[in-house]
Each structure stands twice: as C-alpha cells, then as structure tokens.
Amino acid sequence: MTETPTAIPDSPERPGGTIATDHIFSVDEQTVLRELAGLVVTASAEYDLPGADDELIFNDILASARDVEDGVRAALLRVADCAVELAQATSELEGQPEMAPFVSLVLQCYYRDDRVMRSLDMEPRPPFPLGYAVPEGDWSMLAAVQARGKIWREV
Amino acid sequence: MSNDRDGAKAVDYSPADVLVIGAGASGAVAAWNLAETKMRIVCLEQGGWSDPSQYPSTGRDWETRTQSDFSISPNRRAQPADYPVNDDDSPIKVANFNGVGGGTVLYAGHYPRFHPSDFRVKSLDGVGDDWPVDYDTLEPFYAQNDRVTGVSGLAGDPAYPPKQSVLPPLPMGLSGQRLAEGFNKLGWHWWPSDSAIATQPYNGRDKCINLGACLYGCAQGAKASTDITYWPEAIRAGVELRAWCRVKEITVDDAGMATGAVYFDEQGVEQFQPAHVVIMACNGVGTPRILLNSKSKQFPDGLANSSGLVGKNLMLHPYASIQGIFADELDGYRGPHDSIWSQEFYETNKERGFVRGYTYEFNRGRGPVATALTGVHSGRIPWGEGHHTAYRRLFNRIAGMVSICEDLPEEHNTVTLDPELTDAHGIPAPKLSYRISDNSQKMLDYSVARASEALEAAGAYDLIVDSPITHGGWHLLGTARMGQDPSRSVVNEWGRSHDVRNLFVVDGSIFVTSAGVNPTRTIQTLALYITDQMKKRLTTLFD
Numbered sequence: 001m002t003e004t005p006t007a008i009p010d011s012p013e014r015p016g017g018t019i020a021t022d023h024i025f026s027v028d029e030q031t032v033l034r035e036l037a038g039l040v041v042t043a044s045a046e047y048d049l050p051g052a053d054d055e056l057i058f059n060d061i062l063a064s065a066r067d068v069e070d071g072v073r074a075a076l077l078r079v080a081d082c083a084v085e086l087a088q089a090t091s092e093l094e095g096q097p098e099m100a101p102f103v104s105l106v107l108q109c110y111y112r113d114d115r116v117m118r119s120l121d122m123e124p125r126p127p128f129p130l131g132y133a134v135p136e137g138d139w140s141m142l143a144a145v146q147a148r149g150k151i152w153r154e155v
Numbered sequence: 156m157s158n159d160r161d162g163a164k165a166v167d168y169s170p171a172d173v174l175v176i177g178a179g180a181s182g183a184v185a186a187w188n189l190a191e192t193k194m195r196i197v198c199l200e201q202g203g204w205s206d207p208s209q210y211p212s213t214g215r216d217w218e219t220r221t222q223s224d225f226s227i228s229p230n231r232r233a234q235p236a237d238y239p240v241n242d243d244d245s246p247i248k249v250a251n252f253n254g255v256g257g258g259t260v261l262y263a264g265h266y267p268r269f270h271p272s273d274f275r276v277k278s279l280d281g282v283g284d285d286w287p288v289d290y291d292t293l294e295p296f297y298a299q300n301d302r303v304t305g306v307s308g309l310a311g312d313p314a315y316p317p318k319q320s321v322l323p324p325l326p327m328g329l330s331g332q333r334l335a336e337g338f339n340k341l342g343w344h345w346w347p348s349d350s351a352i353a354t355q356p357y358n359g360r361d362k363c364i365n366l367g368a369c370l371y372g373c374a375q376g377a378k379a380s381t382d383i384t385y386w387p388e389a390i391r392a393g394v395e396l397r398a399w400c401r402v403k404e405i406t407v408d409d410a411g412m413a414t415g416a417v418y419f420d421e422q423g424v425e426q427f428q429p430a431h432v433v434i435m436a437c438n439g440v441g442t443p444r445i446l447l448n449s450k451s452k453q454f455p456d457g458l459a460n461s462s463g464l465v466g467k468n469l470m471l472h473p474y475a476s477i478q479g480i481f482a483d484e485l486d487g488y489r490g491p492h493d494s495i496w497s498q499e500f501y502e503t504n505k506e507r508g509f510v511r512g513y514t515y516e517f518n519r520g521r522g523p524v525a526t527a528l529t530g531v532h533s534g535r536i537p538w539g540e541g542h543h544t545a546y547r548r549l550f551n552r553i554a555g556m557v558s559i560c561e562d563l564p565e566e567h568n569t570v571t572l573d574p575e576l577t578d579a580h581g582i583p584a585p586k587l588s589y590r591i592s593d594n595s596q597k598m599l600d601y602s603v604a605r606a607s608e609a610l611e612a613a614g615a616y617d618l619i620v621d622s623p624i625t626h627g628g629w630h631l632l633g634t635a636r637m638g639q640d641p642s643r644s645v646v647n648e649w650g651r652s653h654d655v656r657n658l659f660v661v662d663g664s665i666f667v668t669s670a671g672v673n674p675t676r677t678i679q680t681l682a683l684y685i686t687d688q689m690k691k692r693l694t695t696l697f698d
Contacts, residue, residue: 039538039539040531040538040539040542041538041542042538042539042540042542044542044543046543046544047543049543064219067223090538090539093538094537095534100532103531103532104222104528104532107524107527107528108216108218108219108222108524108528110527111523111524111526111527112215112216112218112219112523112524116523117523120547120550122488122523124215125215126212126213126214126215126217127212127217127366127367127374127488128212128213128366128374128375129213129364129374129375130364131363131364131365131366131375132364132365132366132367132488132489132490133365133489134326134328134329134365134486134489134490135326135327135328135329135332136326136327136328137326137328137329137331137335138327138332139309139327139347141332141335141336141339142309142346142347144339144342145313145339145344145345145346146313148313148342148344149313150313150314151313151344151498151499151501151502152270152272152313152314152315152316152501152502153271153272153279153502153503154271155271155272155274155278155279155290
C-alpha cells in the first residue's frame with residue numbers, strides 16, 4: 001500500500017527535498033526527467049492544478065521510477081537525441097514509443113495526487129474500504145427485451 | 156504445513172487417496188465435492204494464499220499495481236508463484252493468476268453459463284465437435300455451483316433456458332443504463348449480467364460496495380474467488396491444501412497407472428506425494444505442461460497422450476474492446492466491471508459471414524490513471540497546453556463493451572514445451588503457438604461494427620477500438636479435450652484419461668469447444684459433474 005507523500009523530508013542528500021544524489025538516476029538525469037514531466041502535464045491556472053514537475057508529484061515519480069528503470073532510461077536516451085532544447089521538444093517527443101514508459105509513470109503518479117483527485121471531485125483515498133455509490137438504473141427498460149421472447153436456440 | 160498459512164505442521168507423505176494438482180477454479184470444486192467421501196484428499200498448489208488486506212484497492216497506487224505485482228500477465232508479474240510462458244508466437248498473450256483461488260482471484264466475475272447449443276456445435280453448425288455431455292445433464296451441477304458461488308443476476312433472460320438467480324443483479328448504473336438505451340433503440344438483446352459477485356451478504360461474504368477493482372482481487376470479499384468460497388469449506392471438511400508446491404511431473408508404475416506427483420516444496424526441495432488417484436486442475440496451459448513434462452517408458456510423448464492431442468486445439472477466446480466516449484458523466488471508476496450483457500449475436504446466423512457467435516460484456520468505465528493512459532497513448536489527450544481540458548472530456552465519460560468470440564478447435568493451435576525456457580525450478584516452460592482463424596477474425600470484425608452502431612445509438616461521439624485485445628488470453632481451453640473416442644480425445648465423457656485409469660482432468664483443458672462466453676462457471680460445473688461421477692463409480696472407478 002503506497003500513500004501519496006504529504007511532505008518531502010529535507011536531508012543533506014536532498015536539499016530542499018527535491019533532488020536525491022543517492023538515486024539510480026544522477027542529479028542531471030533527474031533534472032531532465034523533471035523538466036520532461038512538466039512538459040507532459042503542465043501546471044494549469046485555469047484548473048488550479050500543479051504540473052507533474054511539482055515537487056511532491058515528481059518525488060513520487062522518482063521513487064516509483066526504480067521499478068521501470070529501463071523504460072525511463074529509454075526516454076532519457078531519446079531526449080538526448082532531440083534536435084532542439086527540451087523546453088521546445090514536445091512536438092518531437094510526444095507519441096514516440098521510447099517515451100511511453102516514462103509518460104505512463106508520470107500519469108500514474110500525477111493522477112493519484114491529492115490535489116489532482118480533488119480537482120476531479122474525487123475523494124483522495126483508495127477505493128477500499130468505503131467503496132462508491134452506483135445508481136441502480138431503470139430496470140423497466142427490460143420490458144422491451146422481454147417482449148421479443150426467447151432467442152436461445154433449441155437443440 | 157498442510158492448510159497452515161504459517162507452514163507450521165509436518166507434512167504427511169503417506170499415500171493420498173486423491174491428489175489434486177492446482178487450487179484454482181476447478182481444483183477447489185473437485186476437492187470440495189469429494190470431501191464428503193472422507194477419503195484423504197491432498198491438493199498441491201504452486202502459489203500461496205492471497206491476503207485481501209494487501210489487494211491493490213486498499214492503496215492509493217492501486218492502478219499502478221495492475222501493471223506490476225497484480226498484472227494479469229504472468230510474464231510481467233513474475234512473482235515467485237509464477238512460471239514464464241513463451242507466447243511470442245501468439246497474437247493473444249496469456250492472462251492468469253497462480254495461487255490459491257487461481258484465476259478467480261483476478262477475474263471480473265462475469266459469469267455466464269453455456270447455452271444448450273454450445274454442446275452441439277458439430278450437429279448444428281458442422282464445425283468443431285459435439286460434446287459428450289449436454290446442457291440438461293449439467294444443469295443440476297450449474298445450479299449447485301451457483302448456490303456455492305452466490306451468483307447474482309435476474310431470472311428470465313430470453314437468451315437462456317429458464318434458470319434462477321441466487322442474488323439480485325448488480326446495479327446497471329449510469330453506464331449500463333446509457334448502453335441499454337442504445338441497445339433498446341436498435342431492438343437488440345441485453346440483460347443484467349450473471350455475476351460471481353455478492354450483491355447481499357452471502358455465506359460469510361460481504362456485499363459488493365462498488366470498489367471498481369474486481370480484476371485485481373476483491374478486498375471486500377464480495378467476489379467469489381475460490382479461496383473464500385469452496386476452499387474454506389473443503390478444508391473444514393478435511394482436505395489438505397499444500398501451498399507453494401510446484402509439480403514437476405506425474406509418475407506412473409509399470410502398469411501405466413498414476414502413482415503420485417513429484418514436486419518442489421516451498422524450500423525448493425524435491426518431494427514425492429504418492430496417491431491412488433490424481434486429478435489435474437491447472438487449466439489449459441498448466442495441465443498440458445505437466446502432462447507433457449511427465450514422460451516415461453510407458454508414455455514417451457507425455458502422460459495420457461496416446462491420441463497426440465495433449466496440448467493441441469488450444470482455444471483462447473479472441474476479444475475485441477469497443478469503448479465509446481460520451482458527453483455526459485457515467486460511472487467511470489465507480490462500480491464493478493460487470494453490469495449488463497448482450498447475446499443478440501450469440502447463435503449462428505450464416506448471413507453474418509461466420510458460424511457461431513459471441514457475447515458483449517459491458518464495461519462501466521475506468522479509473523483516473525487508466526483514463527489518462529488511454530487518452531494520452533491514443534493521442535486524445537495532448538501533452539502540455541490542453542492536457543487538462545482534454546482529460547476532462549474523457550474522465551468518467553468512457554463506457555462500452557468487449558466481445559467474447561467463440562474460438563473453434565484447431566490442432567495447429569498448441570501448448571508445447573519450450574526447448575530452452577524454464578521456471579525457477581528448472582521445469583520446462585510452456586510455449587504457445589496460436590493463430591486467429593478466419594472465422595474468429597470475421598466474428599471479431601463483425602462484433603466491432605455492431606458495437607460501434609450500438610454505442611452511436613447510445614450517444615457516443617467517439618470510439619476507442621482494440622481488436623484483438625493483445626493481453627486478453629484469459630480463457631485457456633481445449634488442450635486435453637473430452638470425448639468418447641480415445642483417438643480423438645484425451646479424457647472420456649466423465650473426465651477420466653483414456654490412457655491412465657486413475658488420472659482425471661477437471662479444468663478448462665477438457666473443453667471440446669469454447670462457446671462465446673466466459674468459461675469459469677462451466678469449468679466449475681464440469682468439475683462438480685466429474686467428481687460426482689467419481690463418487691458414483693467409486694467401486695468401479697478404474698474399470
């Protein structure tokens with residue numbers, strides 16, 4: 001069970017809680033990944049939402065990246081081949097197969113953030129144990145189906 | 156160690172009366188049904204017990220875990236209970252779960268019966284083969300299984316002969332109602348799905364609270380996985396279930412009778428459990444894998460394989476997914492996957508260009524992460540500017556259906572042993588070779604076209620189509636088929652091997668044809684039927 005982090009601890013290795021020097025990705029790589037995350041999901045004033053480069057969300061991405069290291073490194077290699085600066089590379093990178101694992105990771109972490117879930121009118125909680133309400137629906141609609149009679153095949 | 160989740164008890168290696176291999180959908184039923192005989196029944200299961208408090212829906216990362224330790228793909232999951240499957244030579248990849256409860260831990264609980272026509276495919280449509288049993292023979296066992304499972308649904312479905320439901324149906328919800336409106340406009344059949352999900356408290360299980368994560372273990376305990384239905388009762392009745400025991404081979408004596416199973420225990424030590432009767436319950440890939448690995452002087456091509464059909468006639472149920480995007484809000488992440496089904500196109504109509512048919516299993520929606528992944532990877536949600544507005548056009552606004560297409564038996568679709576790939580114990584892994592037939596492909600295409608019409612009638616303004624679903628090999632059938640002719644089948648009409656008179660198979664591998672429905676209810680019904688036959692024939696079981 002993983003909870004969305006509510007605070008990023010300061011430490012000598014993570015000044016300001018933003019960059020981890022003991023991570024499988026170097027500081028330079030983390031910088032690139034953070035900028036890339038912000039390209040995928042940009043902050044929005046209209047919806048009052050952070051981007052995926054937000055500190056809390058990016059630390060979740062970084063922590064989770066260990067499980068998909070090869071895919072993240074494929075994205076880094078693709079970024080290194082960009083013909084333009086990363087900030088202008090959206091059109092070159094978007095939809096490229098090498099980007100898919102990292103983009104998936106970004107989305108998985110972004111859409112479990114408390115602020116993002118609240119903006120979608122979701123309670124920031126796992127499904128269990130409270131569950132959700134679902135309306136029963138109008139079963140009288142079955143009358144039309146019943147009126148046709150049996151459709152199974154006699155043998 | 157028996158039945159003890161802490162592994163504290165000593166193991167009794169004296170001969171078992173009955174040895175069941177596999178504790179999933181069918182093994183649980185077989186053990187449960189034989190328990191009343193008071194024979195000594197031992198079950199070997201390669202995985203362990205699941206802990207519902209650790210199921211993904213208990214955590215905020217629940218959607219992420221569907222891609223890792225709760226993936227439906229054994230190759231992606233790669234947990235200690237799993238063995239690798241080489242499915243490179245198949246457009247449809249294996250989906251399963253290894254552990255007590257087997258695939259029922261991860262299934263949706265969509266729980267249709269076969270139809271009477273499904274057992275008479277050759278007679279009615281001139282394809283495949285007829286089954287050596289029929290619907291009427293199995294009906295009492297369907298009903299018995301329904302009671303143990305606690306099937307929810309609504310009696311009166313015009314696509315079936317009369318049958319009762321044990322519990323009220325799952326709610327239609329906003330999604331089901333919207334889709335039903337589309338089907339009503341077209342005059343097409345739909346009905347509340349029969350589901351293995353309790354809608355009221357039932358036999359110690361709590362009712363469904365709409366977690367929306369049925370495919371990844373039900374933390375509520377509402378979904379009828381056999382680890383919480385059949386197994387507790389079987390164990391109370393005296394059955395011994397040994398978890399973390401991976402079977403390497405079934406052994407035979409000079410007379411060609413099964414003598415027991417060689418397996419690796421939890422510590423990786425090779426053990427031998429002798430038995431007077433062996434029941435295979437590892438489904439359409441696991442069972443042929445073990446039989447083919449069980450080579451001996453008497454059976455050089457694998458156990459029970461004088462017909463050469465062990466591992467052949469693999470059927471996978473090609474699936475298409477057809478989802479609509481709607482302008483207004485539907486159920487989204489709320490509620491079980493199951494709601495309603497349609498069998499408008501189930502029975503053969505040759506004007507459609509194919510024989511046999513399929514079921515539409517309706518889908519309510521998807522979670523916030525799955526919505527984002529679908530939208531971004533399909534190009535409907537852009538990076539950067541516009542991401543959030545585009546996302547909100549999809550969130551809680553996707554609903555649709557999958558078509559479960561009847562796959563017919565073809566001998567070139569096989570499970571064999573991979574010459575190089577092995578599991579963690581060095582046991583050769585299975586290799587699939589499978590092609591989608593012309594008939595199945597036409598059925599898939601037809602199902603996509605008709606579903607598109609229905610979704611448009613329901614008000615969808617855009618469609619997301621995935622056909623076939625690559626990672627949709629949930630149903631593994633036909634690789635040890637039943638029949639009366641020993642040259643054309645592996646087991647007889649009551650599940651006993653033609654070649655080895657104390658070896659039985661009770662899982663999906665005995666299916667003669669696949670029908671166009673999810674198979675678990677019929678697998679469990681057949682397991683009840685076969686073990687009932689065993690009980691009735693105890694004094695002449697090996698004749």
